[in-house]
Amino acid sequence: MKCQVDIVENCSKDTFINLLQPKRRPCVIKGHDIGTCKDKWTVEHLCKAGGDTIVKIHVSELPQMDFLTKNYCYKTLKFGELVKRAAEKRHNDYFFSETEYYYLRSLGVDARRDVADIKQQFPSLADDINFPDFFPEDSFFSSVFRIASENMQLWTHYDIMDNLLIQVKGRKRVVLFPPTDVECLYLDGDKSKIMDIDKPDTEKFPLFSKANRHEVFLEAGDILFIPALWFHNVVSLEFGVAVNVFWKNLQPELYDKRDPYGNKDLVPASRAADSLRHAMKLLSSLPDEYKDFYGRRMVESIKSQTYNSNA
Structure with a gap:
């Protein structure tokens, strides 16, 4: 079943805290000032500003990354080189093929202990983006820099914290499913085994047809509120740059203190x-x-x- 995702124009802090967040439903926030990043973060600027920072990335020869078959490898590149390659459709320099796909999910300095924080890992870019003040400052958990090649698709998964997906560059399709559809999504940990949500194997996953599909298309400057436990599947329709902001929307003691990714269950x-x-x-x-x-x-x-x- 296809369901609508609400769109809110010029959302205030009070509106978010008192009306939107309590609904526990995703919504797109338009017209919010995300900072100079929307215009400033060109490929050229990103390459220059974050150039020599070493980042760990996913590289795949196929656009649909599959965590079950592991059709991707982890590689390291300088940030500037990653941006250049991710923005290309065909590469002169590559790991496997000239049409390979790239995906960055930024990590802390020590990936096993430190959370991702754009202010720490990319200080030269941090001042360009404004995070909405929709949550208490002391509940902030992480800010995750994301860069993806055109057509790159990330598997369906859920997070345990509320978060805002700030789309800075490029268009993106996000498909979401509510937590109550968990029986329809055939989980392996926090991820769904259904890799192709547009053409699923109905014999292998017969209950998936009952899932309530919420689909939205994000433009540069849009912010998507993704409540904790909502499953989401993301496709970058163009070269994409985004930042996720996660915060602890429940009591701090409910979260695993040894979890730098914020994806371990409570x-x-x-x-x-x-x-x-x-x-x-x-x-x-x-x-x-x-x-x-x-x-x-x-x-x-x-x-x-x-x-x-x-x-």
Whole structure:
């Protein structure tokens, strides 16, 4: 089912905090001042300003990156060289082929411990972009610089924090699915196994047709609010530059302190999943008839105590 994504013009802080965020639905914010980056961040300027910074990137010969088959490799390049190549459709310098695709998801200085922060990793560019003041300053978690080749598609996944996707350059298609569609998306961790959401394998993924698809096209200067747990699939329709801003919209103690990417499930949820795995192991020792019976009882118990009846 296709569903509409709301569009809001000139959104104020009060409107976002009191009306938009509580709805727990994605929306596109237009007309907000994102800074001089919209005009300033040309390919030439980005190459010069961030030039020699070494970045770790995804490189693939196919535009649709597949985390299951790992049809991409991790490589390192100088930031300026990455920008130049990502903006090209055909390359003189390349790793695998002259038509390969590039994707940057910026990392902290120490990727295992530090969060991505444009002010730390790209100080020469940080002053060019304005982050909306839609959340308390002390709840800020990360600002993730993203650069992608034209037609590059990133797999469907969810994040555990609210975030704003600020589209600086290029057009982008974003398809979103609500958290209540989790049964339809065939998860592997925080990612969906359905790589082609436009032409899915209906025999392998029969429930996907029931998912509520929210599709939106972003233009340069647009901001997309993606609430925590909403699944999203992103295609760069043109060479794209964007910055994601994530913040802790819940109590800080609920988040894993050892998680620099901000994609580990909340601490209580992780503990519950561990307990469930232990319960499954215990039930596996029973005969099939009993295992089926007690498994169904557990499912009903989980539904009655956790499902949102209003969803």
